[in-house]
Amino acid sequence: MANEQTRLKILQVSIELFYEKGYDAVGVQEIADKCELTKPALYYHFKNKSGILEGIMQQYIDPVVVKLREVVNSSSSFEDSLHNFAYCYVSEGCENLHLYLMLMTMQYSPPMSEFNNAFIRHCTEINNIVKSIFINARGLLGNMNGRENQFATTFLGMIGFHMYEYHSEKEPKMDKSAVDMIIHQFLLLIDSENPLLHWST
Secondary structure (H helix, E strand, O other): OHHHHHHHHHHHHHHHHHHHHOHHHOOHHHHHHHOOOOHHHHHHHOOOHHHHHHHHHHHHHHHHHHHHHHHHHOOOOHHHHHHHHHHHHHHHHHHOHHHHHHHHHHOOOOOOOHHHHHHHHHHHHHHHHHHHHHHHOHHHHOOOOOOHHHHHHHHHHHHHHHHHHHOOOOOOOOOHHHHHHHHHHHHHHHHHHOOOOOOOO
């Protein structure tokens, strides 16, 4: 139990430091000092800084990816899929806000950087989940001319921008009405490209 608590403390402290200073600016010694550990004690849990980063992804991001996929797969309609994905994404983000803000700000790191290599798989998986919503809605949306990825990226961008509105809150909680409004605006954006569509949202 003590080992697991120490491991989780290292991950949480690392998230805070990566969020505050950026991944490249934080060293293993600083993480160890903040955790009140020696470097050998930290290395008992993680071989290096990239191991810590991968641990963050496995501990906090992988389970969210599974949840997002499940809520989309269990949705009964196109609109339900958008709502359920957004509710889950924002709710999980509020649970660990600094992690989500860190990921969003650092996704623009150099393509071959250590952070980008660890992050890209998870980013791609989440994007593919949203993309599947539009692929499954081809019968409703008509010929999208291969724009499924464009729609997915736009939708994620709108939800991601909304997450920044929580950054100053000590105990952020999802504003469901605000999320509903974002989805409504997104549907209007699609509707502007296809005036034959009408949404109930």
